[in-house]
Amino acid sequence: MPDPFAALRDRPRVALATLPTPLERAPRLSAELGVEIWLKRDDVGSLGLMGNKVRKLEFTLGEALARGAVTVVTLGAPQSNHARATACAAAKVGLHAVLVMGGEQPAGPPTGNLLLDALFGAELLYAGTDDWAQLAATVEAATEDRVNAYPLPAGGSSPVGALGFAAAYAELLGQLSSEDVRPQRVYHASTSGGTHAGLMLGHALAGGGPAAFGFDVGRIVPDGPALTAWLANEAGALLGADVTLTEHDAHLDLSQLGDGYGAFTDAGIEAIDLLARTEGVALDPVYSAKGMAGLIADARAGHIDGPVVFWHTGGGPSLFAAGWGERLLPGA
Ligand SMILES: Cc1ncc(COP(=O)(O)O)c(C=O)c1O
Structure with a gap:
């Protein structure tokens, strides 16, 4: 069969x-x-x-690399697992990760997923809002601003x-x-x-x-x-x-x-x-x-x-x- x-x-x-x-x-x-x-x-x-996000990234970053991307842009809440997994996977394959984060930058040193995002060398942009549609619009704008950038929607979905x-x-x-x-x-x-x-x-x-x-x-x-x-x-x-x-x-x-x-x-x-x-x-x-x-x-x-x-x-x-x-x- x-x-x-x-x-x-x-x-x-x-x-x-x-x-x-x-x-x-x-x-x-x-x-x-x-x-x-x-x-x-x-x-x-x-x-x-x-x-679970790593499984999606195998295919999305596979496509990004096949298209010659140098940057990947995505979004999430500050403790987003998807954003952290993207930052890590991008580091591994040699892409620059831009993470559009909901809300304001939390006070104090980074903790949890935010600590990992920083360790993996991601660039964080705080959108100042939790509105998912506005975060998605910020991802779109950041993708257009960058050369050879590949956007990922919320959750990599x-x-x-x-x-x-x-x-x-x-x-x-x-x-x-x-x-x-x-x-x-x-x-x-x-x-x-x-x-x-x-x-x-x-x-x-x-x-x-x-x-x-x-x-x-x-x-x-x-x-x-x-x-x-x-x-x-x-x-x-x-x-x-x-x-x-x-x-x-x-x-x-x-x-x-x-x-x-x-x-x-x-x-x-x-x-x-x-x-x-x-x-x-x-x-x-x-x-x-x-x-x-x-x-x-x-x-x-x-x-x-x-x-x-x-x-x-x-x-x-x-x-x-x-x-x-x-x-x-x-x-x-
Ligand atoms: C730990 C965890 N479980 C489940 C989900 C949900 O997966 P999906 O976004 O594919 O519905 C997420 C999404 O961020 C997650 O981080």
Whole structure:
């Protein structure tokens, strides 16, 4: 049977991540929740403390280099994992990174992801606003100002970036087959949609396998399901694949949003505590903890029948951001 993922090999790509990332059983968490849980560890890897963004950057920076770019321009909140991963990957391949940051420059020395951005030599531009549309306009202007600059949207979620998660889906299928485990669902945190779109595309290309269940942690786009379906279809078109997905194919759950992007939730803080104490695995409060909180809620509600995978998308460096420790462990 022909390989449905073969066209991915024709795309420009730079090797950045240590792949495959581990797929591990989580026995103590499984016993706690009464469901069989596997962890797909994208938080583990060599490049700049890893995370899901590295997979997208393999394809986006591959394209940037193929086009002769010398600079890459992107955006994010100050503790953005995507901005940090971009800064790191750019350093590795010899590109200059310009990071358009939301808000004002935080007072004091850089901490968490901002410390890493500085270490990786990125140029930071504070936009003075948190409005995502204005940040995107600043990226556009900075791209035009520079010679041979390649722009990346929020979270690296362009159709090219989403290819990273179609490739990741193929990687997961290979590991599931070696382990002889057949989960129905893959749980993960979602924001800019590229992870979910890539997994949806991978599922469509494979013609089966576990479905992606994303928990929106920020609602930074008004219509997540429509954007995600568009990203998946455009990414499929890049591969010459005959794939037509609609917003009804996206499983994006808003139940873990809380007060929106960057707001910690009690369920997220409980998820951090539970995974740390049962498996020795760290989650971050903005993204991965809300994804795990969604899985925990589904397990407790009896919505999970059979094994499931939690895709750990990374984010750990933000735990070391100034002031976050006190918010996670008040009084400690
Ligand atoms: C740790 C982490 N998990 C999940 C996500 C969400 O991924 P996506 O933007 O592809 O929806 C992000 C995005 O920044 C992230 O940093």
